[in-house]
Amino acid sequence: MNKKLSISKNKVFEEISTYNSILLFLDYDGTLAPFADNPAEAYPLPGVIELIKHLNDTEKYSISLITGRRLKDLRKFINLKDIYYAGTHGLEIITADGNELSPGKDRGLKNTDLNNIRDFFKKEYLIDPDYSLEDKGLVLTLHHPTTINKDKIIKHLETIIRKREYEILPGRKIIEIRPRFWNKGDAVKLLIQEIKEKNKIDSYLPIYIGDDSTDEDVFKILNNGIGIYVENENKTNTSADYTVKNPTEVLEFLQELKILNK
Missing domain, CATH: 3.30.70.1020 (Trehalose-6-phosphate phosphatase related protein; domain 2)
Structure with a gap:
């Protein structure tokens, strides 16, 4: 059974403090940004971009944004340097170095x-x-x-x-x-390998935060990591370890990570 994540005090933060490398994966809609009737108006909560940049600029954190949106659409909202992006459920990937990866190419799919x-x-x-x-x-x-x-x-x-x-x-x-051949879970596995090789790390803690059924593909493969499901208005069964209510509580979680890293 997944547990309600207490932002103020929880063993999650104790576990985070024991690692030198945190690989933080974040969904966008419903996680960093509240839902909007028009997806083009689903803006991130105030302070989210600054927190992502701050954490990613530290040695401890490597940030990846993973979304069902096209990358060009995501980057209209968040377009930071030196972070990893995965769009269209990971079919489009841009590494922190700016390299493009396209797992969907040469698959022989019939249109x-x-x-x-x-x-x-x-x-x-x-x-x-x-x-x-x-x-x-x-x-x-x-x-x-x-x-x-x-x-x-x-x-x-x-x-x-x-x-x-x-x-x-x-x-x-x-x-x-x-x-069928690719989902967010596959994308996260690929990104973990990319980050490990780039940063030359063996010990790390992956954390994934997401709100949708497509994020379950990550929660199911996140061995020895932390999965956090964002409920919004949909309380459902999830493979995540913890739940939070909405993007506001995700923002509070990121703020706590910043404080913890001082």
Whole structure:
């Protein structure tokens, strides 16, 4: 059972204090930024960018931002140097040195499925202004109103896609179609290896904070690390070790890390 994370006093901070290297992975929407009806207006909480920069400038912390957004969209909100970025669930990666990694290349995926889904969304849903389609290349995200028959849409999508290549992932007011071969968990494993080699470290503590079903892919593989799930309005079963209520409590957690590192 996951535990409520107390910001003021918790063994999490005691464990953090015993490590010289902390690999901190942060989701964006619903974690660093409150949800907004228009994703283009989902700004990070005041103070978040400054805290990320401060922690990353210390020897102890290496910061990575991991999101379902395209990287170009994420970096409209946070565009700091010397941190790691993973967009489109890790299909786009930029290292702290500025090198680009693209795990989705040369996978031989057939775009026919995605083209058929695009056509399906246009005909059935995008005629309604309450729906919008976010096209990320190998990933499609349908943004929808709260009151819909999600199961009906998913059942129809399953008749279109090849399940061996793509999967359908419902989330908070979204339905996402993404490749099966790669997820945020794979991206975090790759980034851990990159950071270990770059910083020449053997002993480290990975921490991941996220709020969505896609973040469960990380919580499940985060061996000997700390997973923190951000509930927002969705109290659900999670593989994370701890939970916090919302982005405000994530901000307080980052503030505590800054104090702890003095």
